[in-house]
Amino acid sequence: MAIETGGWVTMGEVAERAGVSKITVSRVLRSPDKVKQETRERVRAAIAELGYVPDEAAGGLSSRRSRIVGAVISTLAGSTFASTVDGLGDRLRQNGHQLLLAGTDYSSAREADAVAAMLGRRPDGLVLTSTTHRDDTRRTLEASRIPVVEIWELPVDPIGYAVGFSNRDAGAAMARHLLAAGRRRMAFIGTAGEDDRRGRLRYDGFAEVLEQSGVAEVRATAAASGTQTARGARGLAAVLERWPDTDAVFCSSDTLALGALSEARRRGLTVPEDIAIAGFGDFEFAGEFGLGLTTVRVPGPDIGEVAAQLILDVNAGLEPPSRTVDLGFQVIARATT
């Protein structure tokens, strides 16, 4: 039965109503077992009657714990990071923390702004999807002494911690898969934007294996604008124009692969007979009841959960066994290769 005051009920008002002091109300909220059961119940009743909602900002100011974790994500659309953010938010919620989100659209200038804005909230931790930052961003982060977790890649020298997998190894694994399937003239289709860092790593691993195999050739292309599917389609067109004998393409994302698939169909090519097509990410649409696309599955939600746990642990004084957590990946062979 919340009483409408037009403003917010304060802890003092709850205390008065319960006939105790503010600090006792605070204890009922933060460490209930330090309060005698009878008192506790009286306070809880007052809280309920008044519809009291503790002001976390005030609490954080005092305790120097904001219970906020910031996530700086390149973009939610494209669905790459969506499940990671879900996992992150979930684990934080379970531990009484909240998630502050900012998007950068793959711009390191916007990343810098987002980081600055988040630091203004004195977050208990920060999660970044990018692993390349402006120098000043990195310095600011290092100076902040806040636990920082870079995700979706394993940088050699992380700012704080890293949770993800090796994009390079993933590219290499796909190369081996295609080699084993008998493919020899393979192309890589990526994007040419700023978001291409991870794609570049996938390409590097892919190309290295092929070169070392001594039996296969590599070709690469990237389209710079348009939707991802359009880029995939144009990418495949470009590849086939230049290297008509290509027998397999590895796309830097499932969405690109879908574009390539549609282009192949348009050209009357049969997949995988005429050409094999593989993607990256194992998005839902790539699955068994969708495209049936060969791809690389990465542990999206786990990355978020582990990143959150790392921050919680560090703040609880636990020293993590390692600054880097490799969650691996898995090549999923389906019907397109």
Added chain:
Amino acid sequence: MAIETGGWVTMGEVAERAGVSKITVSRVLRSPDKVKQETRERVRAAIAELGYVPDEAAGGLSSRRSRIVGAVISTLAGSTFASTVDGLGDRLRQNGHQLLLAGTDYSSAREADAVAAMLGRRPDGLVLTSTTHRDDTRRTLEASRIPVVEIWELPVDPIGYAVGFSNRDAGAAMARHLLAAGRRRMAFIGTAGEDDRRGRLRYDGFAEVLEQSGVAEVRATAAASGTQTARGARGLAAVLERWPDTDAVFCSSDTLALGALSEARRRGLTVPEDIAIAGFGDFEFAGEFGLGLTTVRVPGPDIGEVAAQLILDVNAGLEPPSRTVDLGFQVIARATT
């Protein structure tokens, strides 16, 4: 050249360094033109030298404006709301606000928790993807006097404001499209979860038009578990088993439609000759260079931007012309119908 103090630089330290009082520093930050240019520059220099980052929580406590907006989203995965959250965050950022995010996984109990947690931050506004809430959630929200925007549907009696489109009308529009394409024995495939509210509305509009047409029949099915694509596939299987003469299916999401498409292929059916398939959402994979799926396009990013702007406006004292903003939708006819 941030000086490493191990802690955080305060406004007082900046003030001391610049030889002014705290309030002057505050003014340089919040209303620079109230400070003489020379002083302003001195303060700005001090800020830069010390690497000062204002504590927004302290500022908010004092000014009673948190510059935080909360978004309570059912889920990011599935990509339905991803672009909306991007749009929301973007517009907020442009106006110096930050986005607090919580997921509910379509549970109204978790929605209640998320709302309570957010109220603890004294947000300047709240955005909810759900339009069905627990009674106590709704009461709490109403009592909070915070601008609340429900999105992705237009409830008859919104808590505060609503930004979206009519799911019912969208279903009706698709029915008309399929009727015009000569289809007569149509099925609806939805999901049976708690997330089915909007799907239900789409179905209602769809069914109503078909019934009123007098020439077409409606069938409906829903699969309760598994991935969306799996549900789509099983949905189509169920429909064809029970009503083998079905000549069109309208799926409550593009992902379901993809599942249906894969099932149709598996059964050797030609789309759209043997059966027409339509989806909802116009996800990227449905597009021209993807599936080429007939679907309903909804203004995802716009919904986020308009919701953000509404909150900003209300807090700026502007009275919005209407409590409800209908952003519409569009039937996109492609190759599957």
Added chain:
DNA sequence: TTGAAAGCGCTACCAT
């Protein structure tokens, strides 16, 4: 144009 004092709502610290 600038400043001093008071206070936002809470928790840390030290008592009792």
Added chain:
DNA sequence: ATGGTAGCGCTTTCAA
């Protein structure tokens, strides 16, 4: 088991 006091870092209000 409970409370008093001080103070977190900022902005508001009122003065100068």
